[in-house]
Amino acid sequence: MKQESPVLIAKTLAGLEEVLEKELADLGAANIKKLRRAVEFEGDKELMYKVNLWSRTALTILRPLFEFSFTTQQEYYDILREYQWDQVFSVNKTIAINALAFHSEFTNTHFLAQRTKDAVVDYFMDKTGTRPSVDTDDPQIKINVFVNKDQCSVSLDSSGAPLFKRGYRRKNVPAPLNEVLGAGLIMLSGWDKKSPLYDPMCGSATFSIEAGMLALNMAPALFRRNFSFLHWNDFDSPMWENLREQARQSQNTQSMPEIIASDVNNSSMDAARQNLMEAGLLGRVRLEKKDFFNARPAHSKGMIILNPPYGRRLQSDNIKDYYGSIGTALKHLYTGFNAWIISPDKALTHKIGLRHHTQKLVFNGQLECRFLGYDLYKGTMKHKETTRPRDNRDKSRPKDPTKQSKRRIS
Numbered sequence: 001m002k003q004e005s006p007v008l009i010a011k012t013l014a015g016l017e018e019v020l021e022k023e024l025a026d027l028g029a030a031n032i033k034k035l036r037r038a039v040e041f042e043g044d045k046e047l048m049y050k051v052n053l054w055s056r057t058a059l060t061i062l063r064p065l066f067e068f069s070f071t072t073q074q075e076y077y078d079i080l081r082e083y084q085w086d087q088v089f090s091v092n093k094t095i096a097i098n099a100l101a102f103h104s105e106f107t108n109t110h111f112l113a114q115r116t117k118d119a120v121v122d123y124f125m126d127k128t129g130t131r132p133s134v135d136t137d138d139p140q141i142k143i144n145v146f147v148n149k150d151q152c153s154v155s156l157d158s159s160g161a162p163l164f165k166r167g168y169r170r171k172n173v174p175a176p177l178n179e180v181l182g183a184g185l186i187m188l189s190g191w192d193k194k195s196p197l198y199d200p201m202c203g204s205a206t207f208s209i210e211a212g213m214l215a216l217n218m219a220p221a222l223f224r225r226n227f228s229f230l231h232w233n234d235f236d237s238p239m240w241e242n243l244r245e246q247a248r249q250s251q252n253t254q255s256m257p258e259i260i261a262s263d264v265n266n267s268s269m270d271a272a273r274q275n276l277m278e279a280g281l282l283g284r285v286r287l288e289k290k291d292f293f294n295a296r297p298a299h300s301k302g303m304i305i306l307n308p309p310y311g312r313r314l315q316s317d318n319i320k321d322y323y324g325s326i327g328t329a330l331k332h333l334y335t336g337f338n339a340w341i342i343s344p345d346k347a348l349t350h351k352i353g354l355r356h357h358t359q360k361l362v363f364n365g366q367l368e369c370r371f372l373g374y375d376l377y378k379g380t381m382k383h384k385e386t387t388r389p390r391d392n393r394d395k396s397r398p399k400d401p402t403k404q405s406k407r408r409i410s
Contacts, residue, residue: 006044007041007042007064008040008041008043008047008062009062009063009155010039010040010058010062011037011058011059012038012039012050013178013180013181014036014181014362015181016181016362017035017036017369018175019057020039020055020057020058021034023051023054023056024041029216030043033113039377044133045192046239048158048229048317049236049243050243053222053243053247054219054220054221054222055220056187056210056213057187058164058180059159059180060163061157061158061232062144062155062158062160063066063156063158064154065156066154067151067154068151068152070105070150070152073105076106077115077118078119080115080116080123080154081120081122082123083139085123085124087233088232089140089232091130091131093132093140094132094135095117095132095139096138097120098142099113099116099144100147101147102149103148104148112145122130124309126372140231140273142230143156145156158227158229160229161226163220163221164178164179164181165179166179169204171274173203173265173267173268173271176206177206177207178364179209179210181363182209182210183210183220185340185362185371186210187209188362189303189373192213193214193215193257193296194257195301195303196259196297196298196303197259197304198297198302198303199260199262199305199307200290200292200306201292201302202262202304203271203272204268204271204272205276205287206275207261208276208281209279209281210278210287212256212259212285213279213281214246215252216252216253217250218251219247222248223278223279252258258286258302259264260285261276261286261288263289264291269289293325297333301336301337302337304334304338304340305339305341306339307341308322308323308343309322310345310367320347320351320352323343323349323351324351326352328353331353331376334376336407338376339354339374340373340382341371341374342364343369343370343372344367346370354374357375392399
């Protein structure tokens, strides 16, 4: 049995691995290695706490415990039952098992998780005469097992609830943007934390809040009250409280760039207001009810970031026209800006009619998306408007659609 090493694993969303690599390097990690949807690195307990507190693009931080090989399911159970679990956590903690298997004796991951749980519980019964309780909703201890053929690696999930659960979201809109993805996209865009940032389809204000926290050097997990490592036997409370105090002291309390969150939907405005208030950013992020298609920006340059509707519940003609209108609004209203748009549909982004300079592959949940960057500079902006007439187009309409009222599709 191979025992614990200083290696840690930060899991993330596909497409954000390079951003996470840089975050870990900035936090002091060593021997960083990019994996698929994860980054491996070396660090001590203090760094593990620090990454949980400061990483904007990690979903969870795993601390490997041990590895072993086995030939039968009974041998798998016996090895796990022999491990000294009471050295890691006490019997009065609630537990949950996350199991994954490939090409293994265990063809059912639910059964694999069950056998893992049995081994842990039986160890405590033998040692103490009592057993830890199982809590699949909000466990204090999360044990991860990964089986590939006859090899198994066992890790502790130090984060507990995924790190995208920052603690500031009090109200949602339909299909809200994951906080880790929102922060990752802003970081991928190269925003300099000085230029104005426009979030004109803000929904619940994820982009605006993550940008505000980034600009003010606010630790993203400072609002969270619980992490799984708080329940480990080796938890160092003074070390953790010192890191939290350092995070509070390092916040920029002076000035921040102008961040403008806007939407035309009343429920979105209400959700954005409540979330901004919870994050301590209401009044620092400007919140306005505006129609993206008609409202001119107050600045001559800056960055605009959009997560438009994907049209999964809309008629194809409507959503195609909607994306065409996005391109027209960008061309006429946002000259001088850098624009970034996330969408899972190439056909829809083609309707925008602007040539992107950058394309990055990311995932929004299970959806494979492209994050596209555009330079909207006057005189150099390349526009690819199609000459093919749209169906049912009114030929008498004026050419500049910014002079017409547009309704956002939601």
